[in-house]
Amino acid sequence: MPNQEYSGILIYAQLTREHYIHTVFYELLDKAKELSKKLGGVDVSAVVMLKKGLIEKYKESFQNMGVNKVFYFEDDVLDEYSAEYYSKLLTQLAQKITPEILLIGATNQGRDLAPKVAAKLHTGLTADCTELDINDDGQLAATSPTFGGQLMATILCKNYPQMATVRPNVFKVRTTDSYTDTEFICCPTDLAGIEKNTQLIEFTKTIENTINDLDTAEIIVAGGKGLKNEKGFELLNEFAKSIGATTAASRSAVEMGLAPQSIQIGQTGKTVRPKVYIACAISGAVQHTVGMSGSEYIIAINTDKDAPIFDIADTGIVGDFFEIIPEFLKNRH
DSSP, rough: OOOOTOOOEEEEBOOTTTTOOOOOHHHHHHHHHHHHHTTTEEEEEEEEEEOTTTTHHHHHHHTTOOEEEEEEEEEESSSSSOOOHHHHHHHHHHHHHOSEEEEOSSSHHHHHHHHEEEEETTTTTEESSSSSEEEESOOEEEEEEETTTTEEEEESSSSSEEEEETTTTSOOOOOOOOOOOHHHHHHHOOOOOOOOOOOOOOOOOOOOHHHHTTTTSSSEEOOGGGGGGGHHHHHHHHHHTTTTTTEOOOHHHHHHTTSGGGGBBBTTTOOOOOEEEEEEEEOOOOHHHHHTTOOOOOEEEEEEETHHHHOOOEEEESHHHHHHHHHHHHHHH
């Protein structure tokens, strides 16, 4: 159990480049409320870094989602993410308010920020978690894949705050009315003596990022090693395009060089929750299914009638992808 001075759960609220609150914050918030109940109803608070004058834009969102307190730092230099600035301010806040638990989304930014803050606070960090719970001793039990996704390890942090990062789309957001009279606390932006070692010169959104937006895709078509070669993935892409879907891949397909790691689904890739997930030539090992089992409707195509993917599929097609999809495309045209 922590000392008495540690209390509450603090969540880092990341803002996107378009100045929206990143969806992973809402996912973490929902889970944090569950954890709070198991800790006796402690406060669930947020911290956000933003440009001067922007906090009014977000107040209603924080209130409607039931956040008890919002600590915010506002300064024009915070408009662009800076590892040096953000880690300094978040560390200062954690030292002042001493949260029992500090949660950060495992986005590109979060994966950069979290270890820096953990190091400054001399505490541990469980990264890329897929589950969070409170054990019988009141400690944060954070579950994360290890050994290349072969095992799931539940880890306890010896020091406080207990820190964890969680992948986007791991937790669902329940759209319940939980309006709270949120307290907004402006924190001093003390950046004296902090040297900024990096500067963003230009940001260019790549075609890959634009097309393969797996976080928000409603239909995903994923290919496995059973697609065999580049022609197999060309056929997969054609199929995906014909139904307005986004393309994804299993780890095996990525390791074969058939697809980029950025579209990998599974324990060591992305976690997705589309309305429809079509698994093509994917056997369905747990390393893959943990990343897509939350999909609303799962369709599986595989030549092996005993493939594990059929155990979680809503609709299963036993057959050859290279025979089924060309026939589908022919009839569609």
